[in-house]
Amino acid sequence: DQQVKQNSPSLSVQEGRISILNCDYTNSMFDYFLWYKKYPAEGPTFLISISSIKDKNEDGRFTVFLNKSAKHLSLHIVPSQPGDSAVYFCAATPRGSNYKLTFGKGTLLTVNP
Amino acid sequence: DTAVSQTPKYLVTQMGNDKSIKCEQNLGHDTMYWYKQDSKKFLKIMFSYNNKELIINETVPNRFSPKSPDKAHLNLHINSLELGDSAVYFCASSQEGLVRSGNTIYFGEGSWLTVV
Numbered sequence: 001d002q003q004v005k006q007n008s009p010s011l012s013v014q015e016g017r018i019s020i021l022n023c024d025y026t027n028s029m030f031d032y033f034l035w036y037k038k039y040p041a042e043g044p045t046f047l048i049s050i051s052s053i054k055d056k057n058e059d060g061r062f063t064v065f066l067n068k069s070a071k072h073l074s075l076h077i078v079p080s081q082p083g084d085s086a087v088y089f090c091a092a093t094p095r096g097s098n099y100k101l102t103f104g105k106g107t108l109l110t111v112n113p
Numbered sequence: 114d115t116a117v118s119q120t121p122k123y124l125v126t127q128m129g130n131d132k133s134i135k136c137e138q139n140l141g142h143d144t145m146y147w148y149k150q151d152s153k154k155f156l157k158i159m160f161s162y163n164n165k166e167l168i169i170n171e172t173v174p175n176r177f178s179p180k181s182p183d184k185a186h187l188n189l190h191i192n193s194l195e196l197g198d199s200a201v202y203f204c205a206s207s208q209e210g211l212v213r214s215g216n217t218i219y220f221g222e223g224s225w226l227t228v229v
Contacts, residue, residue, distance in 0.1 A: 036220075042223070043205070043219075043223055044156070046217040099161040100169055101218065
């Protein structure tokens with residue numbers, strides 16, 4: 001039972017353009033969402049997060065949007081750089097839990113020079 | 114200075130063997146985790162320890178036994194290894210649980226376990 005879904009296994013964009021990575025969730029108890037980035041042979045690293053009380057959070061080139069009614073969030077990277085090429089994981093945690101992250105399967109982003 | 118370090122990075126072993134993966138964090142965190150990434154690429158939590166106490170045990174077979182000798186270490190021992198145990202195991206740590214207070218989870222580089 002996939003509670004966090006990343007339906008696009010891969011995405012390819014040109015350097016300088018916008019990358020949009022999507023994530024859907026089914027558990028209405030989720031109230032905090034995170035994006036992690038993972039390079040090959042390394043562990044995931046935290047990128048950006050958003051609380052369910054917000055609909056947008058921005059950090060430099062990275063912006064996360066949350067649409068609670070649609071149970072959908074997206075990560076925008078503008079402008080995309082070749083160094084952004086990695087697997088991006090969406091993750092969520094439910095209200096009342098401080099210790100459990102549920103991850104999606106990840107989306108491989110390739111930014112072409 | 115690696116914040117969360119785990120050893121070994123690669124491990125190939127035969128079915129039925131017992132093996133351990135060690136994890137240490139030097140971030141001063143009080144919570145540590147083991148996650149498993151299987152062949153389908155899902156990252157799933159296995160265990161969570163807070164101040165050496167087990168907080169989460171996600172229906173993991175009892176062949177898997179985590180041990181936390183102190184807050185900086187969380188080792189994973191696996192008995193009677195099976196083919197399906199082949200996966201990448203990630204250790205992680207955080208301060209005071211999760212992220213709403215601005216904390217996040219820091220992951221190690223992963224341990225690639227192959228059971229043959």
